[in-house]
Amino acid sequence: MRKFLIFSLLLIITLFGINQIHSYSKINWVSFFPQKKITKINFLNLRYLDKEYLMNYLDIHLNQNYWSFSSKKLKKNLNNVNEISNFEFILHPSGVLDIFIDEKYPFMLWNNDNNYSYIDRKGETLRYNFSFQNLITIYGKNANKHISKISNIDKYQKSIFENLKKIYFIENVGWRFLLDNEKCFLIPVKDFEKSMKILKKIKGLEVYNEYKSIDLRIKGRIYLSKKKCLT
Numbered sequence: 001m002r003k004f005l006i007f008s009l010l011l012i013i014t015l016f017g018i019n020q021i022h023s024y025s026k027i028n029w030v031s032f033f034p035q036k037k038i039t040k041i042n043f044l045n046l047r048y049l050d051k052e053y054l055m056n057y058l059d060i061h062l063n064q065n066y067w068s069f070s071s072k073k074l075k076k077n078l079n080n081v082n083e084i085s086n087f088e089f090i091l092h093p094s095g096v097l098d099i100f101i102d103e104k105y106p107f108m109l110w111n112n113d114n115n116y117s118y119i120d121r122k123g124e125t126l127r128y129n130f131s132f133q134n135l136i137t138i139y140g141k142n143a144n145k146h147i148s149k150i151s152n153i154d155k156y157q158k159s160i161f162e163n164l165k166k167i168y169f170i171e172n173v174g175w176r177f178l179l180d181n182e183k184c185f186l187i188p189v190k191d192f193e194k195s196m197k198i199l200k201k202i203k204g205l206e207v208y209n210e211y212k213s214i215d216l217r218i219k220g221r222i223y224l225s226k227k228k229c230l231t
Contacts, residue, residue: 036066039095048103048128049083057081060097069097083126107151108167109135110144119144121151140169150175150192160185160199174217176229184229186215198222 041060043051055061058077060069069091078087078099086102106118106126118126118135123144138147146169153161163180169189170176177185187195195216202208202222215223 036093037095038062038064038066038069038091038097041097042099044098044100046101046103048126048130049081049101050129053127054081066091082120082124083128106132106135108147109137110147111137111139112141112143119147121148123147136164136167138167138169140171142171143167143169146189149190152192156196160196160203178229182212182228184213186213186217188217188219 038060039062041055041062043054046054058074058081060074071089071091074089078084078089078101083103084101085104087100089097089099091097104120104126106128107121108119109132110117110119118128118132119138120126123146125144150167153164157164161177161179163183164177165180166178168176168178172189174186174188177187179185185195185199187199198216199214202214207224211224211226213223213225213227213229215225
């Protein structure tokens, strides 16, 4: 009898508790606590990209609730911005979101039938609303698709291309490197490193200064010309 009474009492307490929980579930518990929000967004080290463009692309905004902020989503979106090479971010308890960004510096300025755009070493477009100075201009259709083949040209900036002015790309023909001193080098689309080794040897010859054009586009042959290169 005693065990039955204890069991009945526990059952009543349990049913009462469930009923109370059910009644409380109708209450918006969030209203009991102040919701933290993003009060400020700082893009640190931002120089070339437009802030509003980034805000829209990254899908973050002021007064955004903490619970709707996803660090994984922000990381993914930042990784998808081609202009960004590296980044870090932290959401402070105060509601301030700091995003530190390293932006890519353009490799070259691409002139595609008088349509200009900045491109990186892979030939991908950099959407900068900024005027860069002293960039080498590369000309030609589909030059962006092949520019990675000459991405290490900086290595030869002093030894071969110390006065490099422009680069022309002709599909299925090759590259033409035009220097300020009216010299030009014509090399095949592929085998850039091999062409550089040959040019280094030619530059070491006494007759080098007598010629304006050096053509390596035909495998196994070297053509030298005293005629001025076409621009």
